[in-house]
Amino acid sequence: MTETHFSPPRLVDLAPRVARELALPATGVRGALELFQEGATLPFIARYRKEATGGLDEVQLGEVRDRGAYLVELEERRLAILQSLAESEVLTPELDRAVREAATKQELEDLYRPHRPKRRTRATMAVERGLLPLAEAIWKGKVDDAAARRQARDLVNPDRDVPDLEAALAGARDILAERVAEEPELRSRVRDLLRTRGVVSSSLARGAKEHPLRPRFRDYESHTEPVRSIPSHRILAIRRGESEGVLSWKIEGVDEEIHREARRVALGRRRARHTLEVVAEDAASRLLAPSVATEVAAELKDRADAEAIRVFGQNLEQLLLQPPAGERAVLGLDPGFRTGVKAAVVSATGAVLETGTLFLHREEAFRDELRGLVKRHGPELVAVGNGTASRETFALVREVLERVPADGRPQVVLVNEAGASVYSASPLAREELPGLDVTLRGAVSIARRLQDPLAELVKIDPRSIGVGQYQHDVNQPALRNRLDRTVEVCVNRVGVEVNTASPSLLAYVAGIGPTLAQRIVETRERQGGFRERRQLLDVPRLGPKAFEQAAGFLRVRGGAHPLDATAVHPERYELVAAVASDLGMKVADLVGNEAALARFEATLDQYVSERVGRPTLEDILAELRRPGRDPRDRFQPPEFRDDVRSPEDLKPGMRLGGVVTNVVAFGAFVDVGVHQDGLVHVSELADGYVRDPSEVVKVGQAVQVTVLSVDLDRGRIGLSMRAGARASARQGEER
Numbered sequence: 001m002t003e004t005h006f007s008p009p010r011l012v013d014l015a016p017r018v019a020r021e022l023a024l025p026a027t028g029v030r031g032a033l034e035l036f037q038e039g040a041t042l043p044f045i046a047r048y049r050k051e052a053t054g055g056l057d058e059v060q061l062g063e064v065r066d067r068g069a070y071l072v073e074l075e076e077r078r079l080a081i082l083q084s085l086a087e088s089e090v091l092t093p094e095l096d097r098a099v100r101e102a103a104t105k106q107e108l109e110d111l112y113r114p115h116r117p118k119r120r121t122r123a124t125m126a127v128e129r130g131l132l133p134l135a136e137a138i139w140k141g142k143v144d145d146a147a148a149r150r151q152a153r154d155l156v157n158p159d160r161d162v163p164d165l166e167a168a169l170a171g172a173r174d175i176l177a178e179r180v181a182e183e184p185e186l187r188s189r190v191r192d193l194l195r196t197r198g199v200v201s202s203s204l205a206r207g208a209k210e211h212p213l214r215p216r217f218r219d220y221e222s223h224t225e226p227v228r229s230i231p232s233h234r235i236l237a238i239r240r241g242e243s244e245g246v247l248s249w250k251i252e253g254v255d256e257e258i259h260r261e262a263r264r265v266a267l268g269r270r271r272a273r274h275t276l277e278v279v280a281e282d283a284a285s286r287l288l289a290p291s292v293a294t295e296v297a298a299e300l301k302d303r304a305d306a307e308a309i310r311v312f313g314q315n316l317e318q319l320l321l322q323p324p325a326g327e328r329a330v331l332g333l334d335p336g337f338r339t340g341v342k343a344a345v346v347s348a349t350g351a352v353l354e355t356g357t358l359f360l361h362r363e364e365a366f367r368d369e370l371r372g373l374v375k376r377h378g379p380e381l382v383a384v385g386n387g388t389a390s391r392e393t394f395a396l397v398r399e400v401l402e403r404v405p406a407d408g409r410p411q412v413v414l415v416n417e418a419g420a421s422v423y424s425a426s427p428l429a430r431e432e433l434p435g436l437d438v439t440l441r442g443a444v445s446i447a448r449r450l451q452d453p454l455a456e457l458v459k460i461d462p463r464s465i466g467v468g469q470y471q472h473d474v475n476q477p478a479l480r481n482r483l484d485r486t487v488e489v490c491v492n493r494v495g496v497e498v499n500t501a502s503p504s505l506l507a508y509v510a511g512i513g514p515t516l517a518q519r520i521v522e523t524r525e526r527q528g529g530f531r532e533r534r535q536l537l538d539v540p541r542l543g544p545k546a547f548e549q550a551a552g553f554l555r556v557r558g559g560a561h562p563l564d565a566t567a568v569h570p571e572r573y574e575l576v577a578a579v580a581s582d583l584g585m586k587v588a589d590l591v592g593n594e595a596a597l598a599r600f601e602a603t604l605d606q607y608v609s610e611r612v613g614r615p616t617l618e619d620i621l622a623e624l625r626r627p628g629r630d631p632r633d634r635f636q637p638p639e640f641r642d643d644v645r646s647p648e649d650l651k652p653g654m655r656l657g658g659v660v661t662n663v664v665a666f667g668a669f670v671d672v673g674v675h676q677d678g679l680v681h682v683s684e685l686a687d688g689y690v691r692d693p694s695e696v697v698k699v700g701q702a703v704q705v706t707v708l709s710v711d712l713d714r715g716r717i718g719l720s721m722r723a724g725a726r727a728s729a730r731q732g733e734e735r
Contacts, residue, residue, distance in 0.1 A: 011037045014071045022063055028054030032064045041510035042485070043492035044549045048569050051613035058489055074105055081112045090115050098184075106191075106295075110184035123178035126171030129160045134168065135175035144271040148172075169275070176266070176279045181287035186265045190258050190288060194296045198227040199253035202238045208246045215714065217241040227251060227296065232307035233665045235300050236470040243473070251293045251300075258292075259284040305474040307665060311694070312468035312479065313486045315663050318699035319416075319467050320490040323635040324452040328380040331373055331410065332447025333358075333397070334417065334439075335389035341366075344443035345377045349500065350451060352433065353377050355440045360392055367400050374401070379410045383450040385417035385442070391645035391673055398642075413450060413637040414673065416661060416700075418466035420445045423459050428504060454494055454632075458487055459504045467699055469664045484508075491553075493631055495567060498536070498554040499529045511549025516542055532560040533570055555628055562588040566627040568620055575612060576620065591627050600624075638702045640673035647674050647712055654707040658719075660697045668697045670705055670719055678717030680705060687723050696721075 015030035022029070031052035035045050042065065046058045053061065082099055085091040095111065102108045118124055126135075134151050137143045143151060152168035162168050180186065204221045208214060214221075220238050241247030262284035266276045327348040334342040340357040347353055354377065358366045373379075382401070384394045398412050423429050424441040433441050449456040462483035463471050471479060491508040498506070498520065506517035516539065523539045524530060533551050536542055542550075552569035559565065563573055573587075579600055580590045590596055604617050623629075638659045644650065650672075658670040661677050667685065669677040680703075685696045697703065709718035 011068050011072055014068055014075075017071060018064055018067045022060075022067060024056065024060060024064065025054050028052075028056050029064055032056055032061055033068050036065055036068065039545065041488075041549050043489060043510040043553065047492070047567070047619070048552055048571075048616070050615035050619070055615055062485065074108070077105060077108055078102070081108055085112070085115055088115060107184075107188075110187050113184070113187075114179070114182040121178060122171075122174040126174045129162050129171055130157070131155060131162065131168060131171035132175060134172040135179075138172060138270065138272045138275060139176060139179065141268075141270040145274045148272045148275055173275065173279050173282065176276070177283040177287060180262055180266045180279060180283040181291065183265050186261055186288070187292060189261055190254075190292045191296060193254045193257050193261075194227060194251055194292060195299075196228055197254050197257070198251045198293075198296065200225050200227055200230050200235070200238070200249060200300070201252055202241070202247050202249035205242070205246055205248045211244075211246050213241075213244050213246050217244075217246045220247055227300065230300070231665055232304035233469060235304040236308060236473055239301065239304075240470060240473055251296055255284075255289065258289050262288060302475075305478065308469050308471070308474050309479050309482045311664060312462075312471060313482045314694055315467035315699045316462050316465065316483055316486050317490055318663075318701075319465065320454045320457055320487065321494070321632050322453045322700040323633045324454070324630070325381055325413075325450045325635045326452075328451065329353075329377060330447040330450050331377070331379040331382045332443040332445070332450070333382065333384045333393055334420065334443040334446055335385055335387060335393040337361075337389045337392075339439065341389070341393050342440050342443040343369075343373060344440055344447055345373055345379055346444060346447045346451070348451075350448050352436070352444055355436065355443065357440075360389060360396065363396070366396065370397060370400050371404070374404060374408075374410060378408060381450060382410050382412045383415045383446050384412060385420065385446045386414050386671060386673075386675075387417050388675065390414060390675065391640075394640075394673075395642060395645070411637060414640065414659075414671075415446050415450050416659075416671070417442070417446055417449075418661075419457070419460040419464040420449070422461065422464040423456075426459070428459055432502070454490060455502065455505050458491065458508060459502065462487065467662050469662070495553050495555050495628065495630075498533075498556055499524060509550050509553050511546040516546060530556055530559070532556055533564045557628070562591050566591070567623045572612070572616070572620060575607065576624070579607065591624055594625065597621060597625055636702070644673055647676055647710060647715075647717060650674065650707050650710045650717060652707050652709060656705055656707065656719075658703055658705050660699055660701045660703060663693050663697060663699060665693070668693050670703060672705065672717075672719070674717075676715060676717060678705070678707070678719040680719045680721055684708070684718075684720035684722055686721065 012030060012033045015033050016026060018033065019026040019029040031049070031054070032045060035049055035052060040049070042058060042061050045053060046056070046061055056064065078099060082091065082096070085095065085099070099108065099111055102111060126132075134148065134155055137151060138148050149165065149169065152172065153165050155168045156162055156164055162171065202220045202223045204214070217237070220241055223238070225234065238247055238249050242249060259281065263277065263280040266280035266283065267273060270276055329348050330346055332344045332346065336342065337360060340359045342355070343358055344355045345353040354373065356369065356373070358369050360366060382397055384390055384397065394412060394414055401409050401412065420442040423445050424438050429438075429441045429445075433444060436444070445456060457465060463479065488508045488510070491505060492510050496505055496509055503514070503517040503521050506512055506520055507514045509517075512520070519539050519541060520536070530536065533554065533556055536551065536554065537544075537547055548571070552567055555566070556564040561573070563576060568576060576590070577587055580587045583590065583596050583599060585593075585596060601621055604614065604621065607617055608614055639657045641656055644654070644656065656672045658672040658678070660668050661671050662669040667679055667681040669679055671677050682690050682693050685693055690696055703721060705719040705721055707717070708720050709716070711717075
């Protein structure tokens with residue numbers, strides 16, 4: 001036994017290792033970890049502490065934080081294992097060194113496995129029956145097969161449940177089989193074999209021939225694919241099929257190699273060859289192969305989850321950052337046949353002006369009521385949800401509005417309504433729209449979503465927005481963490497108007513959270529709004545630290561201080577005032593003054609100090625040139641063909657406009673206006689090779705596609721964005 005002296009390091013102490021593993025500058029990583037350790041948020045660090053991090057961006061900072069957190073957990077687990085081994089009095093100098101040098105959690109667990117407290121197994125029961133001495137004699141090479149049988153005869157004891165010679169030998173073999181299966185180097189070798197040469201094999205589950213979901217998983221009823229290359233979406237599909245009772249699957253293909261490795265470890269230079277051959281066979285087939293296969297299957301699941309979560313987060317970011325229509329009055333329409341088209345007019349600031357229900361089957365009344373809404377409120381835009389009856393509603397609305405004078409005719413836009421029904425039934429919707437029927441809240445949400453997608457979508461659980469893949473099958477805490485971080489990054493990248501933002505939006509501002517967001521709104525209502533940023537310090541429980549983190553992302557338009565409407569942080573107001581003074585003007589006159597700012601740019605280096613570096617000065621300059629700028633693109637509504645309203649209208653070779661609704665590992669789904677998205681497979685996204693679909697398309701992007709196939713029975717539409725498909729479509733139209 002050896003004494004252990006070990007304490008887990010602080011987060012910042014891990015900086016050299018994090019920097020090395022992520023191939024990032026050591027000083028920047030250390031600066032980032034110090035800030036994280038002090039409680040700084042990722043958006044704040046990325047925007048306002050570039051000197052400390054060497055300009056690491058949001059993605060790199062997220063990787064630094066995540067890797068640092070993993071290594072902290074690794075060291076905490078290392079300490080727990082060392083303490084457990086020491087308390088069990090099995091910690092030898094060799095084992096102590098091996099545990100301290102283990103580089104991953106898996107290595108740690110392999111080393112700990114033989115010594116950790118166990119549930120009752122065949123091996124532990126054999127030990128209880130007094131058969132450990134025989135197993136030790138065989139393992140240490142003290143006896144050959146014949147001598148082992150003689151020693152076993154002496155251990156026969158019916159009172160201890162060892163009725164005969166064979167029972168004694170079997171118990172000793174059980175002890176040794178478990179020892180072989182738990183040997184760290186062997187488990188590592190078998191794990192590598194399964195990772196590199198194993199095969200995922202799926203088949204139809206027993207009794208699933210008549211399963212109603214069988215058609216959905218037909219491609220996997222007899223499917224094999226190497227473990228090393230199977231993509232995440234296929235693993236998730238197979239696992240979904242298993243959970244539905246349609247498929248069964250396993251990892252196989254290296255049984256012979258596993259048995260050979262087990263024999264190598266078991267036999268070594270030991271003398272009881274026949275006994276150990278049996279031990280190796282049992283260890284490999286009963287313990288080692290199933291156990292390690294389960295571990296590798298879990299790795300595949302983790303890998304698939306990570307990729308699916310990454311894609312979901314990426315899609316969500318693109319959706320949240322879609323161009324806003326801005327502060328314009330909007331008529332929102334939530335289409336429906338039987339229950340009618342729910343209508344809601346909202347003002348430029350999102351206030352509900354009027355609601356009602358229009359019925360498509362009462363066409364004349366529909367026309368009259370629609371014209372009345374437009375005449376009374378003069379909306380600039382009409383937002384039509386893209387669900388059931390959307391194309392019928394869209395077409396009729398456009399027909400009616402064609403007779404409205406051009407100078408007062410609103411533009412009609414089809415809006416992705418995913419998640420609107422979830423919001424409508426939520427407590428938040430009841431609080432925001434008291435007294436409004438749940439069916440009408442969806443129309444309000446659709447209208448507001450067109451005005452500002454980010455401000456409206458933050459009110460909905462990101463998992464309900466529909467831009468992910470198998471989102472209910474992946475690790476839910478990891479998914480929620482990634483999506484919450486994505487929303488946080490997007491909200492802070494755009495900035496928030498503190499006097500109009502909802503609590504849902506404010507909650508994602510760096511350093512705020514739900515409780516402070518509610519207190520900000522309550523304070524805002526009590527004092528009639530905020531006139532300047534520093535009034536935020538009057539909000540109960542919003543202290544200097546929270547103010548430091550949040551202030552730069554909160555805007556006060558038309559406030560007392562000219563910089564309160566910009567992304568310039570209050571901690572730099574004195575610096576900007578000094579610049580303005582040097583230029584002989586007031587701060588208000590400096591904002592947006594290109595001539596003065598050009599002079600500031602020419603003398604930028606003279607303002608560099610220990611506290612303020614050139615990156616911060618360049619950010620301040622950019623913000624002064626375009627104060628409060630919105631990083632999102634300009635709003636441009638998509639266009640759909642009027643003659644295509646359902647999948648039955650589609651024909652191979654058709655050329656259509658569409659909008660990307662979801663990007664996945666195997667391609668992109670596109671809304672072409674037929675109530676059902678079509679798939680552009682990754683091989684059809686471009687003429688050349690596409691490694692990652694997100695490099696070609698993004699959620700919300702308007703695209704032109706060619707119809708390749710329409711399978712009405714299976715509900716599948718195949719599309720292409722390749723130039724060759726476009727040429728074929730043109731030739732077909734010419735013919």
